[in-house]
Amino acid sequence: MKEKISFENLKEFKDNFESDRANKVAMNAAATNGVIKAATNPLVFSNVRHNFSINLEQGDITNQKQSGRCWMFSALNTMRYRIIKKLNLKTFELSQNYPLFYDKLEKSNYFLESILETLDEETNGRLISFLLTAPLNDGGQWDMFVNLVNKYGVVPKYAMPETANSENTREMDGYLTKLLRQYACNIREEYKKGTTVENLRKEKKKYMENIYNILCICLGEPPKIFDFEVRDEDKKYICDKNITPVKFFEKYVGMNLDDYISLINAPTADKPYHKTYTVSYLGNVKEGRPVKYLNLEIDQLKKAAIAQLKDNLPVWFGCDVGQSSLGKQGILDLDAVKVGELFGTEFSMTKAQKLDYGESLMTHAMVFMGVDLDEKGNPIRWRVENSWGKDVGKDGYMVMSDKWFNEYMYQVVVNKKYLPKELQKEWEQEPAKLQPWDPMGSLAE
CATH class of the missing domain: 3.90.70.10 (Cysteine proteinases)
Incomplete structure (x- = not known):
């Protein structure tokens, strides 16, 4: 066969296809089902x-519904298992919205810092193109979840329940991505004009405050302290007042x-x-x-x-x-x-x-x-x-x-x-x- 598909090629393909009964059976099955x-x-x-x-x-x-938070859900499932066994609970769920909030916030900062570290790279080069592709999508890795837990802890689901935007992240992610690309553009354009990295970081702080505000609007404000209240399989009431998310993780998950x-x-x-x-x-x-x-x-x-x-x-x-x-x-x-x-x-x-x-x-x-x-x-x-x-x-x-x-x-x-x-x-x-x-x-x- 030469570089193009000829009409002779097509006739040969058609004749060979139609000569095999199995092809017609497969076509009917696939086209229908x-x-x-x-x-x-x-x-x-x-x-x-x-x-x-x-x-x-x-x-x-x-x-996880219409979100890409499997890495969070899975990690939290390994942790809630420990709480259930430790406290003799029938079931229990940790908030998946809580780490989502801080992951989006931290990824935004990580992205902007990556832009600041690569100011001399060509905009159309592979590295910058890669960084701009998905500044803060939902996905993650185990070590990334560990970083969130070490810094922010975990909370029961009732302390920060799901919202429409945590269960379906597409719209929120889309607008945050649009904004982060705009911020990246601003930073790189200002750098070309001679603005120092120190002053660019001052601008970054304003950008991060905007991101924080948007996350609060979409996901709600994350709790700093909460009351932990459950009843175990023996109907025993367990209560721990005014506990922080980090302390809760240390005391009840204990990993x-x-x-x-x-x-x-x-x-x-x-x-x-x-x-x-x-x-x-x-x-x-x-x-x-x-x-x-x-x-x-x-x-x-x-x-x-x-x-x-x-x-x-x-x-x-x-x-x-x-x-x-x-x-x-x-x-x-x-x-x-x-x-x-x-x-x-x-x-x-x-x-x-x-x-x-x-x-x-x-x-x-x-x-x-x-x-x-x-x-x-x-x-x-x-x-x-x-x-x-x-x-x-x-x-x-x-x-x-x-x-x-x-x-x-x-x-x-x-x-x-x-x-x-x-x-x-x-x-x-x-x-x-x-x-x-x-x-x-x-x-x-």
Whole structure:
């Protein structure tokens, strides 16, 4: 075939298509039902049972609705689990609006500081173009959530409930993005005129006050103190008056967040295993700890997650949730959707190739709440708490096959005590710095 599509090519394609009966059957199925329904494998349902040898019980399922806050919901789900167990509660929910407020505020400041640090870069260069793409979208990473909790703590949901703008962030995000790009333009134009960075930072303070006001209008004012009141399963009344969000986290969640580290599986040639990595210009709280990963073989991620689950503690993780999945049914399995068979083709890229060529990256964060192990202790399937409401999967829970884990799992967060000593030592390495657009810089939404 030459450089153009000829009419002879088209006739050949048409004749070959029509000569194969399977093509017509596939066309009718896909045109009537859509690609996913037409390619759904009904046999997969028998392999994704909701039975697990290790099974943690959680409170009522949460729902992030029309927002990209899965990383917050998932992190808060690991924390509320501890409160529920500690206080013998039937269910409990932490405010997701509260960290959203401060994440937007901190991301705005982080973005403007990044603009101030890159004033000599070309506006149409790759770095500035990247920074301007999404100054404060909803997505995030575990370390970014840690920075919010360390600085601002957490609060019960009733202390800062959801609003229309926290449940559906598109309009708020759109106008804040428009404003931040305007501020970036102002800063860079004033710099060209000779305004000093010191004076530009004075302007930045005014900009940040405007951002704060808008967030209050959209999300409400975050509490500085609140009264903690619950009643446990034995009807015992628990009350803690005038407590701060930071003190509440320390007293009732009690996690030493410095002990929790991110393990990733990125099998690409540019990221050797057993090395640590960070990502340039990725963060929210400017003075907070940077994002940091230890890259390990996939079996090491499994071992660490299983060890923490055996200790009756949930595990935050990040994956590419849209791949080989049936979202409504809550199934993550390589055999769930046979699109290759429907189209009469193969999808054959390796995990490393998918990362290198932009076919896959981490898109969503959830929580492991269980795992089914065989007689040798090897995982068969994983129990997943999602944040899409109770109508997805089985009462809000999904099932992930272990083969799917191999292919589309990218990150787990565990207490480093569940790692062998040699891996704990590897974590202490100074991280190599990745480019801002590296796939490991993706944000869970």
